[in-house]
Amino acid sequence: MRNLQLLLVDPDADFQSRFKREVESGGGVEVATCSLGRKAAVLAGFIHFDAVFANATAEIPYADVRAKIQRNIVDALFFVYGGHGVTTPGFEPVAPEKTVERAKALVQGFR
Numbered sequence: 001m002r003n004l005q006l007l008l009v010d011p012d013a014d015f016q017s018r019f020k021r022e023v024e025s026g027g028g029v030e031v032a033t034c035s036l037g038r039k040a041a042v043l044a045g046f047i048h049f050d051a052v053f054a055n056a057t058a059e060i061p062y063a064d065v066r067a068k069i070q071r072n073i074v075d076a077l078f079f080v081y082g083g084h085g086v087t088t089p090g091f092e093p094v095a096p097e098k099t100v101e102r103a104k105a106l107v108q109g110f111r
Helices: 013-024 037-044 062-072 096-110
Strands: 004-009 029-034 051-055 077-081
Touching: 004 013, 004 037, 004 096, 013 029, 013 096, 029 037, 037 051, 037 062, 051 062, 051 096, 062 077, 077 096
Parallel strands: 004 029, 004 051, 051 077
Antiparallel strands: none
């Protein structure tokens, strides 16, 4: 069985480190991180992500990232946090303080 692949897009390097450390601690998952949406779009073309967690302030080309990921994994999940009420089609809103917990729950659900 392969590991779950998650992508975190957030400009805060400290949050990236914490997210990666806490989510990967249980095993069965690999987390890729980047700070800019443009890089997320590039990564999405090469890695088969099962889920994306994106900070609404990271200037993400949402439609492009979603389309590239869904070419490989049709039922991939997309979450957006931050940005105070930003609505992004196809991305489920998550409270910023619940982002790590939501990712951990997602990993547990795939086991």
